[in-house]
Amino acid sequence: DVQLVESGGNLVQPGGSLRLSCAASGFAFSTYWMSWVRQAPGKGLEWLANIKQSGSEKDYVDSVMGRFTISRDNAKNLVYLQMNSLRVEDTAVYYCARHRGYTYDYWGQGTPVAVSS
Amino acid sequence: DIVMTQTPLSSPVTLGQPASISCRSSQSLVHSDGNTYLSWLQQRPGQPPRPLIYKISNRFSGVPDRFSGSGAGTDFTLKISRVEAEDVGVYYCMQATQIPYTFGQGTKLEIK
Numbered sequence: 001d002v003q004l005v006e007s008g009g010n011l012v013q014p015g016g017s018l019r020l021s022c023a024a025s026g027f028a029f030s031t032y033w034m035s036w037v038r039q040a041p042g043k044g045l046e047w048l049a050n051i052k053q054s055g056s057e058k059d060y061v062d063s064v065m066g067r068f069t070i071s072r073d074n075a076k077n078l079v080y081l082q083m084n085s086l087r088v089e090d091t092a093v094y095y096c097a098r099h100r101g102y103t104y105d106y107w108g109q110g111t112p113v114a115v116s117s
Numbered sequence: 118d119i120v121m122t123q124t125p126l127s128s129p130v131t132l133g134q135p136a137s138i139s140c141r142s143s144q145s146l147v148h149s150d151g152n153t154y155l156s157w158l159q160q161r162p163g164q165p166p167r168p169l170i171y172k173i174s175n176r177f178s179g180v181p182d183r184f185s186g187s188g189a190g191t192d193f194t195l196k197i198s199r200v201e202a203e204d205v206g207v208y209y210c211m212q213a214t215q216i217p218y219t220f221g222q223g224t225k226l227e228i229k
Binding site: 037044046047060061062095101102103105106108109110 | 148152154156158165166167168171172177209211213214216217218219220221222223
């Protein structure tokens, strides 16, 4: 079965950094684009970033461009989200999702990130 | 960025009755490859999003056939033919035709 398990969420102070991980299993990880999507408390979904199978191509939403970096390790079946210069408004549950044909067919359970002093 | 607007934002429905959610995009979702990348997701309380429909009208495996999607261009609809208790949650449309991918605000489906 396809599984996506996020980890790394934590309480961090404004200006701090955090690295999220998403462990994938049950499918040929290196053949899929992967993505990160977040959901602020009581709010809707916000797409953050995509990464191509090889890692050679990445896309970001403007609000995180230059602060967040998506990457992957195909040998370990992991996708990462490095988050720097965190702001209070980055507080959210962060989901990793498998990207298939311009949609998402599997989502993880999410990992919570709280940015507060 | 493409803005996705859903209506209504809240939909109280009687069990066994139909429900309909509209999603309108600020520009056409027809991709240069000719496909329209409009998806629908369901989020039950306390759960991650669950994919329901992709490319306007294609149901993912395991999605009951009471869920159907339709539309074209900038106007899309998700219909539930007969609402069941397990359908309670928030429904989102999402476009992946253009970066950044964007979601509608969500429509909360609740039972009357």
